[in-house]
Amino acid sequence: MPPKRSRLSHAALLGMLTAAGTFYFAPRMFRKAFAPPQRDASQSPSGLGLPQEQVWLRSVTGTRLHGWFIPVVGPAPVVVVLHGWGGNASLMLPLAPHLNAAGFHALFLDARNHGHSEHDTFVSMPRFAEDLEIAVDWVAGREEVTSIGVLGHSVGAGAAILSASRSDHYSAVVSVSSFSHPEEMMREQMDRIPTPILNAILESVQRTIGYRFETFAPRVRLPQVTAPLLLVHGDSDPVVPITDLYELSAIRPDAEVLIVEDGGHSDLAPFEPYVAQITDFLARHLT
Numbered sequence: 001m002p003p004k005r006s007r008l009s010h011a012a013l014l015g016m017l018t019a020a021g022t023f024y025f026a027p028r029m030f031r032k033a034f035a036p037p038q039r040d041a042s043q044s045p046s047g048l049g050l051p052q053e054q055v056w057l058r059s060v061t062g063t064r065l066h067g068w069f070i071p072v073v074g075p076a077p078v079v080v081v082l083h084g085w086g087g088n089a090s091l092m093l094p095l096a097p098h099l100n101a102a103g104f105h106a107l108f109l110d111a112r113n114h115g116h117s118e119h120d121t122f123v124s125m126p127r128f129a130e131d132l133e134i135a136v137d138w139v140a141g142r143e144e145v146t147s148i149g150v151l152g153h154s155v156g157a158g159a160a161i162l163s164a165s166r167s168d169h170y171s172a173v174v175s176v177s178s179f180s181h182p183e184e185m186m187r188e189q190m191d192r193i194p195t196p197i198l199n200a201i202l203e204s205v206q207r208t209i210g211y212r213f214e215t216f217a218p219r220v221r222l223p224q225v226t227a228p229l230l231l232v233h234g235d236s237d238p239v240v241p242i243t244d245l246y247e248l249s250a251i252r253p254d255a256e257v258l259i260v261e262d263g264g265h266s267d268l269a270p271f272e273p274y275v276a277q278i279t280d281f282l283a284r285h286l287t
Helices: 004-033 089-101 125-140 155-164 182-189 195-209 218-224 242-251 269-286
Strands: 053-058 064-070 076-082 105-109 145-153 170-176 229-234 256-260
Touching: 053 125, 064 089, 064 125, 076 089, 076 125, 076 155, 076 269, 089 105, 089 269, 105 125, 125 145, 125 155, 145 155, 145 269, 155 170, 155 218, 170 269, 182 195, 218 242, 229 242, 229 269, 242 256, 256 269
Parallel strands: 076 105, 076 145, 145 170, 170 229, 229 256
Antiparallel strands: 053 064, 064 105
16 A cells, blocks of 8 residues: 555645646636527517617627617617526517616617527627627617616626726616626535636636636726616525625615515516616616
C-alpha cells in the first residue's frame, strides 16, 4: 500500500488534471450544456386582437433579431420587453394588452438563440444587453416614440440593468426577477460539483463570453443606472431567491419595490394581477 502522503499527492494531481481538462474543453461543453431551451413561439399580437408589425433587426454579429412592434395611435412612449433565458417574445405577450390599454407602444424582442431570432455561437447576459440596445436604437428612430422604457425578465432584467447603466436612452426600467450576481447564482445551482472543477467551469464561461462576471453583475451595474427603477420579484421564486431583490433594493434605496405574492420565476401568471402597478410606474415616468 502506498504511503498516505503519496495517495494525497495523487488525489491532488488528479484534481488539478481534471480541472485543467475542464478548463480546456468547457467552452464547447458550455455552448452545448448552456444552450437555452426552445419553447413555443407561435403566439402573435394579432392572436390577442392587437395591431402588429413584424420587425427584423441585425445583432452586432450580423444575426437576425425578431420582434413584434405593437403600436398605439399617435405619439406615445414605448416599452421594450425582453424575456429571460429560454423564453421568447411570444411568451411575454400576455403583457401586451395591458401596455396597449395604458397607451404605450410596445416592442417585444426575441434575443439571439430564442424565439424566431437566428442562432449565434452562444448567448449570454451581455449579448442579451447588446440585442436590447439594437432594439432601443430602432425604436428611438421612430417619429411616434416620445420616450423609452424597458421591462426585462430574469436574464432579460439583468440585461436591462446593464444596458441602462451605460445608456441615457431609458426613462424607466422595470426589472422582473433579476438575480444579483450571476456567479453566485451559478455556484448555488451547481453546488454538487467539486470546487476545483466548478472554478474551472466558471472561468471558462467567462473566457467564452468575453466578460468577467464582476463587470456585468446587476449589483455592480445598478449604481450607474440613473433612470427610475422598479424592482419586481415573486416571494416564492425557486430559481432566484427574493433575497436577491433585497440586496438590489439596498443598493438602490430610491427604487420602487413590488413583491408578488406566491410568485415564482418562469410562470408569469401570478404577476398579471400586479400589472396595473407596473403600468402606473411606467406612466409616471414615461409620459
